[in-house]
Amino acid sequence: MTKYIFVTGGVVSGLGKGITASSIALLLKTRGYKVFMQKFDPYINVDPGTMNPVQHGEVFVTYDGCETDLDLGHYERFIDEELNYTSNITSGKIYSTIIEKERRGEFLGATVQMIPHVTNEIKNKVYEAGVSSGADFVITEIGGTVGDIESTVFIEALRQIQYEKGSKETFFVHTTLIPFIFGSDELKTKPTQNSVKELRNMGIRADALVCRTPIPTPKNIKEKLSLYCSVPVTNIIDSVDVQNIYDIPINYYNQKFDEIILKQFDMPLKKANLKEWTNLIDKVDHLTEEVEIALVGKYVELHDAYLSVKEALMHAGYVYNTKVHVNWIDSESLEDSSVDLKKVFKNSKGILVPGGFGSRGIDGKIKAITYARTNNIPYLGICLGMQLAVIEFARNVCGIKGASSREFDVTCKDPVIDLMADQKAIVNMGGTLRLGNYDCSIEKDTLAYKCYGERHILERHRHRYEFNNAYKEELEKKGLVFSGINEKSDLVEIVENPNLKFFIACQFHPEFKSRPTHAHPLFLNFVKAAIDNK
Ligand code: GLN
Numbered sequence: 031m032t033k034y035i036f037v038t039g040g041v042v043s044g045l046g047k048g049i050t051a052s053s054i055a056l057l058l059k060t061r062g063y064k065v066f067m068q069k070f071d072p073y074i075n076v077d078p079g080t081m082n083p084v085q086h087g088e089v090f091v092t093y094d095g096c097e098t099d100l101d102l103g104h105y106e107r108f109i110d111e112e113l114n115y116t117s118n119i120t121s122g123k124i125y126s127t128i129i130e131k132e133r134r135g136e137f138l139g140a141t142v143q144m145i146p147h148v149t150n151e152i153k154n155k156v157y158e159a160g161v162s163s164g165a166d167f168v169i170t171e172i173g174g175t176v177g178d179i180e181s182t183v184f185i186e187a188l189r190q191i192q193y194e195k196g197s198k199e200t201f202f203v204h205t206t207l208i209p210f211i212f213g214s215d216e217l218k219t220k221p222t223q224n225s226v227k228e229l230r231n232m233g234i235r236a237d238a239l240v241c242r243t244p245i246p247t248p249k250n251i252k253e254k255l256s257l258y259c260s261v262p263v264t265n266i267i268d269s270v271d272v273q274n275i276y277d278i279p280i281n282y283y284n285q286k287f288d289e290i291i292l293k294q295f296d297m298p299l300k301k302a303n304l305k306e307w308t309n310l311i312d313k314v315d316h317l318t319e320e321v322e323i324a325l326v327g328k329y330v331e332l333h334d335a336y337l338s339v340k341e342a343l344m345h346a347g348y349v350y351n352t353k354v355h356v357n358w359i360d361s362e363s364l365e366d367s368s369v370d371l372k373k374v375f376k377n378s379k380g381i382l383v384p385g386g387f388g389s390r391g392i393d394g395k396i397k398a399i400t401y402a403r404t405n406n407i408p409y410l411g412i413c414l415g416m417q418l419a420v421i422e423f424a425r426n427v428c429g430i431k432g433a434s435s436r437e438f439d440v441t442c443k444d445p446v447i448d449l450m451a452d453q454k455a456i457v458n459m460g461g462t463l464r465l466g467n468y469d470c471s472i473e474k475d476t477l478a479y480k481c482y483g484e485r486h487i488l489e490r491h492r493h494r495y496e497f498n499n500a501y502k503e504e505l506e507k508k509g510l511v512f513s514g515i516n517e518k519s520d521l522v523e524i525v526e527n528p529n530l531k532f533f534i535a536c537q538f539h540p541e542f543k544s545r546p547t548h549a550h551p552l553f554l555n556f557v558k559a560a561i562d563n564k
Contacts, residue, residue, distance in 0.1 A: 031199070032160030032161075032163075032164075032165055032166065032167065032168055033166065033167050033168075033199050033200070033201070033295050033297070034156060034160065034167075034168050034170065034191065034195065034199060034200045034201070035051075035054060035167055035168070035169045035170070035200075035201045035202075035203065035291065036169075036170050036171075036172065036188055036191075036200065036201070036202050036203065037050055037051040037054070037169065037170070037171045037172065037203045037204075037205065038172050038176050038185070038188075038202070038203070038204050038205070038229065038234075038236075039172070039174070039175050039176065039204070039205045039206075040175060040176045040177075040204055040205065040206045040207075040221075040222070040225025040226070040228065040229065041175070041206045041207040041221045041222065041224075041225050042175065042207055043174065043175050045205050045206070045207060045242045045269075046205070046242065046269065046275075046278075047101075047171050047172075047173075047205050048069075048101035048104045048105070048171060049104060049108075049275055049278055050171075050203065050205050050240050050269065050278070051067060051069075051101075051105070051169050051170075051171040051203075052067070052104050052105050052107075052108035052109065052279075053108065053278045053279035053282050054169055054203065054282070054287065054288070054291070055067055055105065055108065055109045055167070055169045056108045056109055056279045056307070057279055057282060057283055057287065057288035057302070058166070058167050058288055058291070058292075059109055059111075060302045060303050060304050060307065061288060061292070061299070061300040061301065061302045061303075062300045062301075062303075063165075063166040063167060063297075063300070064163075064164065064165045064166045064167075065109055065111070065165055065166065065167045065168075065169060066111070066113070066117075066159055066160075066163035066165035066167070066168045066169070067102075067105040067109065067111075067113060067117060067168070067169045067170075067171075068113075068116065068117050068118070068119065068155075068156070068159050068168060068169070068170040068171070069098070069099050069101050069102060069105075069117065069118050069119070069170070069171045069173060070119050070120075070152070070155075070170060070171070070172045070173060070181075070184050071099055071118065071119070071120045071121070071173040071174075072120070072121050072172075072173055072174050072178065072180035072181040072184055073120055073121060073122065073173075073180060074120075074121050074122045074125070074180075075120060075122045076120060076122035076123050076126055077089075077096070077097045077098065077118070077120060077122070077123070078097060078098065078099055078120075079097035079463075083329045083332065083335035084329050084331060084332045084335060085332075086099075086100075087100045087332065087334035087335055087337060088100050088103070088334060088335055088336060088337045088338060088339075089492070090102045090103040090106075090338065090542060091465060091466060091490050091491075091492045091539065091542055092112065092113050092114050092115065092117065092118075092466065092490075093112050093114070093466055093467045093488075093490060094114045094115055094466050094467070095115075095465035095466025095467070096114065096115040096117070096118060096465075096466070097465065097492065098113075098117065098118035099118055099173070100334060100337050100338075101171065101173075102117055102118055103337060103338045103341070103542070105117070106542075106545075107341060107544075107545055107546055108279070110545050110547065110548075114162075116155065116158055116159045116162055116163075117159070119152070119155045121180060121183075121184075124148060124151050124152060124155070125148075127151060128142060128147060128148060128151055144183050144186075145186065148183050148187075149183060149186055149187040149190055150187075152183065152184055152187035153187050153190060153191055156168065156170060156187075156191060166297075172184055172185070172188070176204075176225060176228055176229050176232070177225075177228050182232070185229075185232050185234065186232065186233075188202075188234060189232060189233040189234050192233075192234055192235070193233075197237065197294060198294070198295060198296060199295070201237045201238070201291050201294055201295070202234060202235065202236050202237045202238070203236070203237065203238045203239075203240055204225070204226060204229055204236040204238070204239050204240070205239075205240040205241075205242065205269070206221065206222040206225050206226070206239060206240070206241055206242070207221055207222070207241070207242050207243075208221075208222060208241045208242065208243040208247060208251070209221065210243070210244045210245065217243060217245070217247060217248075217251050219251060219254050219255050219258070222239065222241060222255060222259065223255070223258045223259060226239070226258070226259040226260075226261070230260075235260070236259065236261055237261070237265060237294060238261065238265040238266070238267060238287070238290060238291075239255065239259060239261050239265065239266045239267065240267045240269050241255070241266060241267065241268055241269060242269045242271070243268055243269065243270055243271075244270070244271050245270065246268050246270055247266070247268050249263075252266045264286070264290060265290055267282060267285050267287050268281070268285065269281070269282075274311065274314050274315060276307070276310055276311050276314060276546060277311060279304075279307060280304070280307065280308065280311065283302065283304065288302070306547055307547075310348070310546055310547055313348050313351070314348060314546075316351075317347065317348070317351055317352060317353040318351055319350065319351050319352040319353070319561070320352060320353045320354075320355060321347070321352050321353075321354055321355070321379050321380075321557065321560050321561050321564070322354075322355045322356075322357050322377045322378050322379060323343055323354055323355070323356060323357065323378060323379065323380040323381070323382060323557070323560055324356075324357040324359050324374075324375055324378035324380070324381045324382065324398070325339065325340075325343075325356050325357065325358055325359065325382050325383075325384060326359045326361050326364070326381065326382070326383050326394065326395055326398040327358075327359075327360075327361060327383070327384050327386060327391075327395075328360065328361050328362060328386055328390055328391035329386070330358040330359065330360050331360070333356075333358065336384055338539075338541035338542055338544070339382070339384045339412065339541045340356055341541070341544060341546075342540065342541040342544035342549070342550055342553040343356065343382075343553060343557060344546075345544045345545065345546050345548075345549040345550070345553065346544075346549040346550070346553040346554045346556070346557035346558075347557055348546065348549065349549050349554060349557075350557065350558060350561055352557070352561055354557060357375075357377065357378045359374060359398070360391070360394075361383075361391030361392075361394035361395045361398070362390060362391045362394050363394065364393075364394035364395075364397045364398060365391075365393050365394045365397070371397065371398075371401045375398075375401060375405075375407070378407070379407070379408065379560040379561070379563040379564060380407065380408040380409070380410065380532075380556060380557070380559065380560030380563065381398055381399075381401070381402040381407050381408070381409050381410075382409070382410045382411075382412070382415065382556070383395050383398060383399060383409075383410075383411050383412070383414065383415030383418060383419070384412045384413070384414070384415055384541075385412050385413035385414050385415065385492070385493070385539060386413075386414040387414070387437075388437075388438065389437070389438030389439075392418065392438050395414070395415070395418050396418050396421065396422050396425075399411070399415075399418055399419050399422045400422055400426060402533070403422065403423075403426075403527065403530065403533065406530050406531050407563065408531060408532035408533070408556060408559035408560050408563055409530075409532065409533045409534070409535070410534060410535065410552060410553070410556040411534070411535025411536070412535070412536060412538075412539060412540065412541065413491075413492070413493050413536070413537060413538065413539055414493075415535055416497075416524075416525060416535035416536055416537050417435055417437075417447040417495060417497070417537075419525065419533075419535040420446055420447065420497055420505070420510070420525060420535075421433050421434055421435060421446050421447060423505060423508070423510050423527070424444070424446045424501060424504075424505060427508045427509070427510075428504055428505060428507075428508050430444050430446070430501070430504070432444040433446045433501075434446065434447070435447035435448070435495055436448050436495065437494070437495050444501070445498055446497070446498055446501050446505075447495045447496070447497060447498065448495060448496060448498040462494055463492060463493065463494055464491045464492070464493055464494070464496075465491060465492055466490055466491065467488045467489070467490055467491075468488070468489065468491055468516050468521075468523070468538070469486065469487075469488060469516055469517070469518065470486070470487050470488070470489055470514045470515065470516055470523040470524065470538070471485060471486055471514065471515055471516075471517050472484070472485050472486070472487065472513060472514050472524070473511070473512075473513045473514070473515075476511060476513035476526060476528075477513065477526045477528065477532070477534050477555075478513040478514050478524045478526060478534065479513070480555070481534070481551040481552055481554070481555040482551050482552075483551070487514075489523070489536070489538035489539070489540060489543065490538055490539050490542045490543065491537065491538045491539065492539060493537065496521050496522070496537070497512075497521070497522035497525075497537070499520065499522070502522075509527065509528070509529050510525055510526075510527060511525065511526050511527070511528055512524070512525055513525065513526050513534075514536065521537070522537065523536060523537045523538060524536045524537070531559060531563070532555070532556065532559035534552065534555075534556070536552065540552045540553065541553070
């Protein structure tokens with residue numbers, strides 16, 4: 031029977047709850063248990079798909095086409111499992127389901143209320159994840175901080191779960207902060223005490239505390255916390271600030287966190303196999319080479335807007351014993367004609383244009399692509415980065431001066447990139463967006479084939495526009511190769527320029543499938559090309 035682990039947060043946000051949840055899941059997985067993860071986001075948006083990446087960070091996409099919080103990316107990278115639509119639940123999703131049910135008369139005349147209707151819907155999402163995944167453990171993280179108005183109903187649902195299932199089937203982890211006060215030079219427990227008290231006021235008893243702290247907490251601090259918070263000393267886990275997030279699961283392992291959880295559940299302590307993870311840490315901590323890669327985007331002021339892309343670059347670097355430094359370039363800043371691109375890209379051995387939406391910064395990205403193409407600098411284009419690579423080629427190599435995309439040039443006469451609606455017979459999963467996994471067939475004797483080493487791949491999408499096949503022949507004649515195609519819908523998925531050292535772009539988002547322990551083939555070959563470009 032599935033056991034449920036909940037991770038809440040107190041005191042301040044940004045304590046790394048997502049990493050805590052992922053680390054617990056990873057440790058249980060390394061002991062041979064099947065795990066599944068879930069995030070509750072208390073905001074009213076149905077999903078983060080329409081949220082500004084500069085505020086919210088990247089939108090992570092699952093294989094089944096769910097637009098989710100970026101924490102899901104951490105989960106997948108840590109536990110190396112593909113999650114799905116049951117993994118990210120927002121208040122918006124819960125409320126819209128409730129309101130639809132009410133309109134269909136499914137509540138049989140009842141007054142629809144927070145308790146029990148909304149809480150039941152939330153509880154169902156937890157239990158449904160257990161049933162559909164068949165996991166031994168479902169680890170659920172609650173976004174926000176305990177005490178926030180938005181999360182109150184989620185916490186209430188959790189209280190009911192704790193009451194219904196008891197301590198043999200549920201485990202509550204509360205993450206808090208232990209600040210260090212300079213001057214008196216001491217660690218302070220009061221914020222944690224208050225936060226645990228707040229949780230208790232809402233009816234939830236914490237089984238363990240994860241304390242984010244700059245230094246390990248001494249015994250007397252743990253004893254004090256234990257006394258005030260009614261949590262055994264053994265269950266108070268230090269989460270000391272680290273340079274490398276992959277150290278965190280090992281830090282928890284050393285404090286027997288997974289053993290404590292398994293003991294409470296009366297589950298056997300199978301042998302932990304941490305070899306892959308310790309090898310990874312060893313590698314990451316001892317990288318001797320360095321390479322700089324330019325990432326040209328319009329949300330670069332918040333690096334989290336490109337979290338999975340950044341991670342995927344790092345993962346590829348690990349394979350070559352190389353630390354990848356990202357040269358974050360605001361695409362709009364390249365649009366000024368006085369900008370010296372040579373200076374901007376001086377140390378960058380590769381250029382990457384990631385996904386994006388809308389018209390701002392388009393010209394700057396195209397300028398960067400021209401620079402990569404004409405200077406033979408390794409280039410990787412992702413989604414919008416593929417669309418713009420095609421437009422750049424059509425304009426500057428094929429002489430189609432008006433080549434553009436209907437997305438940012440609605441009256442354009444040469445829509446090299448056009449709306450999917452104008453293409454025939456596309457089946458898409460998410461209304462207007464092509465979302466989630468689609469097949470891609472790869473031509474032999476291409477760079478794409480060299481990277482993947484296989485003819486058929488599955489990659490995740492998130493976009494509305496597509497390459498317009500009416501221009502295929504013309505571009506091909508000038509040397510652009512369409513090396514990846516979705517055969518069912520005849521859509522272009524990968525393009526490349528074989529006249530250059532490394533120039534490849536894809537309509538999908540390979541970054542979502544990269545793992546620290548298995549770099550993605552496109553990133554792997556791109557980073558290698560950048561290293562060789564030194
Ligand atoms: N804006 C483009 C489209 O919708 C590209 C999307 C993306 O880069 N994710 O097709």
